[in-house]
Every structure is written in C-alpha cells, then in structure tokens.
Amino acid sequence: MDFKQQVVSALSKVLAGEVEADQITKLIEVPKSLDMGDYAFPTFILAKSRHMAPVKIAADLAAQIDAGDFEKVVAQGAYVNFFLEKTSFAKDVLTAIAEQGEHYGDLQLGSGNVPIDMSSPNIAKPMSMGHLRSTVIGNSIAKILTKVGYSPIKINHLGDWGTQFGKLIVAYKKWGSEAEVKADPIKHLLEYYVRFHKEAETQPELDDEARAWFKKLEDGDEEAHKLWSWFRTVSLKEFNRIYDILGVHFDSFKGEAFYNDKMDRVTDALEEKHLLQESQGAEIVDLSKYNLNPALIRKSDGATLYMTRDLAAAMYRHDTYNFTQSLYVVGMEQTEHFKQLKAVLKEMGYDWADDIHHIPFGLITANGKKLSTRKGNVILLEKVLHEAVDLAKQQIAEKHPDLKNADAVAQDVGVGAVIFHDLKNDRLDNFDFNLEEVVRFEGETGPYVQYTNARANSILSKTDVQPDATVELTGVDAWAVLKMLSEFPNVVARAARDFEPSVVAKYSLRLAKTFNQYYAHTKVLVDDAELPARLALVQSVSMILTTSLGLLGVNAPKEM
Numbered sequence: 001m002d003f004k005q006q007v008v009s010a011l012s013k014v015l016a017g018e019v020e021a022d023q024i025t026k027l028i029e030v031p032k033s034l035d036m037g038d039y040a041f042p043t044f045i046l047a048k049s050r051h052m053a054p055v056k057i058a059a060d061l062a063a064q065i066d067a068g069d070f071e072k073v074v075a076q077g078a079y080v081n082f083f084l085e086k087t088s089f090a091k092d093v094l095t096a097i098a099e100q101g102e103h104y105g106d107l108q109l110g111s112g113n114v115p116i117d118m119s120s121p122n123i124a125k126p127m128s129m130g131h132l133r134s135t136v137i138g139n140s141i142a143k144i145l146t147k148v149g150y151s152p153i154k155i156n157h158l159g160d161w162g163t164q165f166g167k168l169i170v171a172y173k174k175w176g177s178e179a180e181v182k183a184d185p186i187k188h189l190l191e192y193y194v195r196f197h198k199e200a201e202t203q204p205e206l207d208d209e210a211r212a213w214f215k216k217l218e219d220g221d222e223e224a225h226k227l228w229s230w231f232r233t234v235s236l237k238e239f240n241r242i243y244d245i246l247g248v249h250f251d252s253f254k255g256e257a258f259y260n261d262k263m264d265r266v267t268d269a270l271e272e273k274h275l276l277q278e279s280q281g282a283e284i285v286d287l288s289k290y291n292l293n294p295a296l297i298r299k300s301d302g303a304t305l306y307m308t309r310d311l312a313a314a315m316y317r318h319d320t321y322n323f324t325q326s327l328y329v330v331g332m333e334q335t336e337h338f339k340q341l342k343a344v345l346k347e348m349g350y351d352w353a354d355d356i357h358h359i360p361f362g363l364i365t366a367n368g369k370k371l372s373t374r375k376g377n378v379i380l381l382e383k384v385l386h387e388a389v390d391l392a393k394q395q396i397a398e399k400h401p402d403l404k405n406a407d408a409v410a411q412d413v414g415v416g417a418v419i420f421h422d423l424k425n426d427r428l429d430n431f432d433f434n435l436e437e438v439v440r441f442e443g444e445t446g447p448y449v450q451y452t453n454a455r456a457n458s459i460l461s462k463t464d465v466q467p468d469a470t471v472e473l474t475g476v477d478a479w480a481v482l483k484m485l486s487e488f489p490n491v492v493a494r495a496a497r498d499f500e501p502s503v504v505a506k507y508s509l510r511l512a513k514t515f516n517q518y519y520a521h522t523k524v525l526v527d528d529a530e531l532p533a534r535l536a537l538v539q540s541v542s543m544i545l546t547t548s549l550g551l552l553g554v555n556a557p558k559e560m
C-alpha cells in the first residue's frame, strides 16, 4: 500500500532508460495544496537531454502515463501532477488500520538486542530535569524501536559510585543524623553534600578524608559499605516514586557500583595492549590520534573513574546482550566522554565499538539560567508533576464536572503534559522550562492531542452504527485526514532512524489539528450512506492518536 511507489512505477515506465527509479523517487514532491494533486514530478532535469522546454515535457509525459491507477494525471507548468484514486485509497488506509489496530505502522527495520542506557540519576541527589529528559526520551526510543523490530533493554546506569560517596560519608559522619535522612533522605543528603563543598574551600584536608573513605568503600570496608548501601536504598526509593508517576520501568538497575569488581578486566586488557600510560601519577589512554583528550583510567591512589566503569559496562553489555546497537541517552555535555569511550574500545580492538551510539539532548534552563544542584538552582521534578496534575484536575472540574475516574484522567493529562512538552522539541534543542507553558491545555500540547482523541471517542460512543471502512468516503477534508493517517508508518520509520521522538510528537499534533478541521466542517453523525465510512475515519484517527501518544509514553484517556 505504498502510494508513492505507484507514482514511481508509472513514471518509470515512461522514463525507462532516461531516469532511474531511485532518482525518480528522490525527485517526487508533495504539492503544497491538495488541488495540485497528491504527488508532483518536476521535469526540469529532462530539458537538456530532450532539448525541450520543461512545460512541453510535462504535457508529453502526462499524455503518455497510464492514468488507470489514478483519479487523474495532469500537467501543470513544468510539473506532472498525480491525483490518487480517492475511493480505493480511503478503503486501503482505513481497512489496514481497522485490521491492524495498534499494530498499524509496525515495521521490520532491524532486529536484535539494543541496550538503552537511560535516566541514570546520581544517588543522594535530586533527580534533575536532565535526568527527566533522559528518562522520557529513552523510554520513547525503546517503544519506537520495539515497533520497528528491535528488542530494547532499558538500563538505569545509576550514579552510585565515585569519589562523591567519600565526601558524603565524611559529611554524614560530621554533620548528619539518621533521623534526618530517614525523614527526607535526598533533601538532607544533598544538604550534607553542599555543606561539604563549602567547608572544603577553607579546610582542604576534608578532601583527603573523602578520598580515603572512597578508597575504603572500593576495598569493601564494612562501615563504608553499610552507609553507602543505605544512601542508595533510600535514594532509589524516591526515584522509583517518580518512575511510577511517569509510568517508566527498567529492565536493569545495574549502576556504576556493579562494575567495581569488574575493573581488573578493563585495566588488564588495556595493559596487555600497552595502551596505559602514566601521566602525573595517574594512568591514562592517549587519544591524540582521535583528536581527543586522554581518557583517565586510574587515579594516583588506584581509584577508578567514571570512564573506567563505563568501559566495564560497555564490555559487560556486549557479553551479556550480544547487542546489534548500544545506546546512551545522555545530555550533550557528555559528548566528549562518549567519543572517548568509543575511541578507547576501538583501540582495544573491539569493532563493536562502532555499534555504540551516544544519543545526546539539549539543556533545560529555568528563567534563562543553567540549572545547578550545587548552587541550588533546581527544578524539583516531583513538584512539577504534582502541580501539573493539580492543574489538570482544575481544568477537568470546570469543563467536565461529572467525569467518571476524574482523578485517574487528571493523572494521565498532567503527567502527559510534562512528558509531551519535553518530547515535542527536537532532541538537541535547548529549551527554557516554564511550568505555566507546560500545563497549557491549548496549542501544541499533549492535552490538546489527548482531548482530540477523547472527542473522537465521544463521537463513536453516540451512535450504534458500526464503522465500515469499505463504504465510500468523499470530501476534501476527509482526504486530508486520510493522507495524514497513511503517513504514519513513514513517521515511525523516521523517528526510529533518527532516534527522534519529536517526529512522532509533531505528527500527532498535525493529525489532531487536521482532524479538528475536518470535524469543524463536517457533520459526522448524519444518518446517510457515508456515515459508516466517516465513523471508520474517526475510529482510525483515535487509534493512531492513541498509538502515537503511546510511543511517547503518554496515556490517552477515552474521556476527559
């Protein structure tokens, strides 16, 4: 059911020996307005070889082409315009959606395991907006990749190891209390950590103490391990609360600490290949031939680093999952780190390093300022989610006071607003966070798409007539909706190819808008011969809006 392909093959027949099918495919355009047809072929490239004016060539081609499969084929200026046969097009699209349901748009673009490193917040610190981005982008990419044939494995590479735990232990032992940590873990652990940095400015010996405690932790000291484990448990409990609200689940929580006893394998392999060099007491891998800074592998006191643990994790994932691709959804400020990671693996002789992809994303600022945990410029994610849900509750109470399950719907709408707001932007764009904008229920928002879907459902619930995709459907507005529905598989393919959920989000906004235009001009529930076809259209719109939102990790309530 590839309509563009129909156009290509009709053109190929009359251009045999002159233009290759591949090139025809590239040249074909989609006219700006529907009265110029559904596809257009520009004839300029033939002018030279045919020694003819493009306008004349267009006229010749239009006359030659077998118009049998189309409503009509006409020359307009230098273009040959193709009008698809509307009735069969409508039947094809609507029948496919009715039959395949949520599987419409499923593709086989690849296969195999794809670990996705996502979310990965740091223990004892609040989850940042950056981690929210990683969580929702990673979750959506997992859903999109599943739809095109891959088996994603969602991995939360928790930041639960590193020198900061030495600092935290020192700070807790000096200024902390068990009661405080029990009452509000992350708040107080962060306080201790911030205080540590402040006091270390005037008491540099604190840093030595912290290093010593981290070394103890790495060597398995009982007290150090007990404290660390407790900090980890209480932090994870808070993170899980947020993941539950977002509806995001992980296949693995193997964080940095998991690799502590797998470091020798990395350093042994590096030594064996003579890749380790000494530099100011530390051990590094020189990457100057990649135009990169050296990768730090081991500090002078023997402690390993973020990079070392990522090397161990990459090797572990390769052994465990035998992946076809391995993704890291991490902010673009870590671009250099992932370039280094790939380069070191390449130097080690692993050609699967080429299958590792960093999926970067832009920065969120608040009121134009960079967010910083240490400076206290933070947006508290859980608070944002709660406020969004509260605002959704208010809106629903005004617009639909007798709605059943109002609380559950408000949850879907508020949380959906936050997720959608994040995903509708191109992954790499920076954006400024403004809660009022996030929870606006009009314009380019998640609630607008959800509301359009609920409206489609309410139309369907008002009649006993059964939708029927085989009945003829006419009208330009319906045509615009149909064409957009037929685009969905291409949209999925593009989103998967570019690891770009915004492609789906933007599509869902366009489909919602196009459907609302149709609905404004067309009385759907009029009892005439076309009614079952109109209902099939409405049902298909609801199906594709629901599927699109689903690919973003956003629920689509039937009523709101």
Ligand code: ARG
Binding pocket: 117, 119, 120, 121, 122, 157, 158, 159, 310, 313, 328, 330
């Ligand atoms: N915990 C890190 C941070 O918050 C992100 C970890 C990303 N994943 C990785 N394998 N390095 O910056």
